[in-house]
Amino acid sequence: MNRLRRWWRPWMTDMALVVVSALDVWVVFWWGEPTWDMWLIGAGVLALLLRRRRPMAVFLVTLPTALFMGQAAAPLIALFTLASRTHRRRLLAVATLVLATCMVWPVGVQLSEYPLDSWILADAAYALAPAAAAAFLGQLVQVRRELSARLVEITEAREHEQLMATQKVLSEERAQLAREMHDVVSHQVSLIAVRAGALQVSTADAEAKEAAGTIRTLSVRTLDELRHMVNVLRAGGSGPTDLAPQPTLAQLADLVAGSGIEATLRIGPHPELGPPAERAIYRTVQESLTNVRKHAPGASAKVVLAHEGGGVTVTVHSTAPTRPAVPLPSSRHGLLGLHQRAALLGGTLTWAATPDGGWRNTLTLPV
Known part of the structure; x- marks a missing residue:
């Protein structure tokens, strides 16, 4: 069965449906001469090849x-194809009633030919039943397709949430370890260096003076190494690897391309920025695109980086969602963390809904 699914193509299904419809017409009109109505019917049968692109x-x-x-x-x-691709329920109901009316009262049949009793109701029921069945089956296929897509989105969102939670735990552990090294170990090594320096100055013994100098030199080197390790631990909290390189503007295009949504990037002329500013821009765009994917299914986004008013401005504008969002667990601290990061650099981060139903995040950093 799986091998057949890999081999089968959608156009093959369309061709099979055209053949079935043509046989249906041939069974009715095989004995008659070709007329204009037969050509009109044939055009309708061939139009099924375009049912996926133009269902209405x-x-x-x-x-x-x-x-x-x-x-x-x-x-x-x-009608089945239209029902599987439209969300306009009133339009679908009207189409179902129109089709049932056409089938129960074909051209050439006079009202006088219908006995005004229960038979006309039976004919109407026999015509409405297949039309309603086609509409309901189409809606069922649509719901199943959207449910499958939604499950994929939920799975991706949960995996992303789990990755973010793991990185958050690692970041907190690194920050705690950095604090311990800075507050405890660095303090004690500093005391060792001070006491060794005092001993080196106060003692008259040459051997003790040399030993104290060695201890002081090693303590100073150890302090430098500790400072470097503390910086690495504090800066490496954003990735799963201790010594992972920090993101830069050069990686912004890859981030937008791999965001999982329809997004565009435009980078205008701008002055050279320092590593902290580039990291702030990268994290703001990353968090904004993640929020679009989580909270605005089907929306597209536009990322613009420009040099305006003596500063660098990054704007992430998303359109309105095309599907209802699935409620997902969220800490709601992402934008607040970005706001604090921007404040430390002397900039601002603002976010607000747009009149078209979308969302806009704007990061402004001084140059």
């Missing part, structure tokens, strides 16, 4: 088949 237009083209034949396969297939 194909449905309208196939309606003459029901008008001239009554019960027919082509308009039912077109």
